[in-house]
Amino acid sequence: MKKLILSGLCIATIALTHAQNAPIQINADASKQIATVTDLFNGTNIEDLNNQTNGGLFSQLLHGEAFEENVETADILKLPREDYSKVFVILDENRNPHFLSTANAYTRVTWNNLSELYDVNSKDIYDAVNPIQRQDPTQPNRRRVERPMRLGPLSFYGRYVLYDSIPEPYRSQIVSRINGNEQISRYWDKVVSGSASGSFILQRGNAYMGRQGQIISFTGGSGELGLYNAGLYKSGIHFEGNKPYEGVLRVKATQSTTIYLSARDENNKVLAEVPYTLKGDGSFEKVTFQLTPTASTFKGHFGITLKQQGRIELGFAFLQAGDWGRVNGLPVRKEFVDALKKQGIKVIRYNGSMVDVGVDTYLYRWKNMIGPVDERRVCFRNGFNPYATTSFGLIEACQFAEAIGATAVTGMCLNETYQDIRDYVEYMNGAVTTHWGALRAKHGHPAPYNLKYIEVDNERPMTVGYVECVKKFALASWEVDPEMHISLSLNIGSNPDSYARGTQQYELSKGLIGWFIAQGKPNNVVWDAHYSGAVNFADTRGFDHEMGVDLQAELTKDFPGYKLTLCDLEENGSRCDWDRGLAHAHNWNTLQRYGTEHFTMLATANTFQPEGLHYMWDQGRVHYTPDAMWFMPSAYIDEKISSEKLYKVVEATSSQDSTLDVTAKLSDDGKKLQLCVVNLSNSPQAAVINISNFGFKTQAQTWMIGNCELTATNTYANQTKVVPVMSTVNLKKKNASYTFPKYSYTIITLTK
Secondary structure: OHHHHHHHHHHHHHHHHHHHHOOEEEEEEEEEEEEEOOHHHOEEEEOOOOOOHHHHHEOOOOOOOOOOOOEOOHHHHOOOHHHHOOEEEEEEOOOOEEEEEOOOOOOOOOOOOOOOOOOEOHHHHHOOOOHHHOEOOOOOOOEOOOOOEEEOOEEEOOOEEOHHHOOOOHHHHHHHHHHOOEOOEOOEEEEEEEOOEEEEEEEEOOOOOOOEEEEEEEEEOOEEEEEEEOOHHHOOEEEOOOOOEEEEEEEEOOOOEEEEEEEEOOOOOEEEEEEEEEOOOOOEEEEEEEEOOOOOEEEEEEEEEEOOOEEEEEEEEEEEEOHHHEOOOOOEEHHHHHHHHHHOOOEEEEOOOOOOOOHHHHHOOHHHOOOOHHHOOOEEOOOOOOOEEOOOOHHHHHHHHHHHOOEEEEEEOOOOOHHHHHHHHHHHHOOOOOHHHHHHHHOOOOOOOOOOEEEEOOOOOOOHHHHHHHHHHHHHHHHHOOOOEEEEEOOOOOOOOOOOOOOHHHHHHHHHHHHHHHOOOHHHEEEEOOEOOOOOHHHOOOHHHHHOHHHHHHHHHHOOOOOOEEEEEEEOOOOOOHHHHHHHHHHHHHHHHHHHHOEEEEEEEOOEEEOOOOOOOOOOOEEEEOOEEEEOHHHHHHHHHHHHOOOEEEEEEEOOOOOEEEEEEEOOOOOEEEEEEEEOOOOOEEEEEEEEOOOOOOEEEEEEEEOOOOOOOOOOOOOOOOOOEEEEEEOOOOOEEEEEOOOEEEEEEEEO
């Protein structure tokens, strides 16, 4: 008996080993279409991070345009480049400096919203509770101790390092700088030559916009004295020689004063310079100018200087390339437009935490975002960038979408009034004979933007108040454009109890959808549920729930014949490397099999990221520096899938779909078939492929990205570490053998 048992175990072990080593079976049937996809499955999200707008896709080449940031401290703190964008100095009414971290913008900041002069009240900031002081709810007699976030010499237990906690001698040096004669707004640096002497003061109150203005005083000696700006986080401005740049400056003087505006290289050599004499009447005069550098540089500076005694106050500065560096005269940079066109992006969602994070979000209103940039006199304290302007806003986002030929989805604060919502739709879509349409034409865009989607705030909970707010947006919009779609920004999550039948969330959702149906507009409401960018997300039990598919099915039971329009516009992530790329490929494959039967639009977050600089995310899919721009791995996947224009998804199966995930697509003319295969494992996987109802040539084209560790990424020094590899292979008509590399995404193209 023992021998029989051992023999049986041996046979079972051999069979199991054989099964584990056997090739995975991949089968596709070109005659069975299971879904349809569209170009709108490839979208992106832009949140109002200055490192995605100013110095990035927006034509503005300067950073710190409103002089609102306080003094520079990175040199004192010796912050590395990757932490430079995370630490800001803020002042209380006693001019005591405190540090604010933007590395976790979702921990809400207790800003002082009672005064426009100071950032915080001292009492408020000293009353701020840090996580280390909180009681552990699971152990009432103990306090929860959290490891602080270290940024340079600073330990952040929450959003702040309070004045008293700043280590000496850093505190003394910072106080000296704040109160001395070299108070220079963070993103600017001084220019001094010859024997020139003077001072730089940040004056609070009566500023052109925001809380403070930058004063430059030339008091003695000869030479030159002023400031220069080196672009986004002082990375440098890319000037192209012999090409014009244009700009506008708002500056005040109390007597006639000549200022000099210049383009300079990294050694402060002047490449172009123009003088301008101010009237000196005490107003913020508007100075328009043009500079044509005589040589090119990637580390350029923009200078504002005095060459004789005088005093000026700077309120706003703007610099952009001429028409040659922009698209159709719009304030968007050509190289960024070209990058997204290459990536195949067809949806732009402009929405995010700029709408609902930060005490000054009451200033995030569309009417503050129109007209000449120097006349938008609003600077507000925000979550990601503590001092944000409205130079780039809803209108510029639509212009960017227009430039790349994409559908725009614009997010608005839920506190916009009924009348302002109506006016917004008229501004965007109204005829030039209307009041707001005429103003749009005056602002340089006679043709309507033809905006089709307005999103109500960002990632809100489902409440009675939100439901009523959505109705407000719908009714106000339809007064002008009866076809306007209202998008709900409501995350569902993977918890099966969330939005489940019987919950208040579901009943409110049901009531809201019923209201749209009663208005005769069932298809004018869309649902934007954000989702995970984890590698295994598409295989989890919560996938259908988080994507809104479960909710879609439940609502159909209550409203027969109705199908909720899902436009999930944020595939989120926390990294840029191949882990993000493989996850994106897996999501792409899976969502294409669902097709338009379930989804209308899909998008990822976020698109652009300056290399080595971020706040709390590291998920940009196109990286850039002043002298380069390159794709991260996931962007290559979009480029490939979008360029193929294959919209028919046909039946395909994998005998081990958690290892090899397969999607098959057929061209409209039936002459091209593609197998899109994600290998989710850390080892090569042998497969046997059988194709039904498609007679193909044995020579096939392959496109593969991956075959590397998940941490592999593209950097400035190695921009092509993870890129597609193309090849040609011969596949048999039946039982074709193919081995898919580890952690890879492979597209095999077969033709008749």
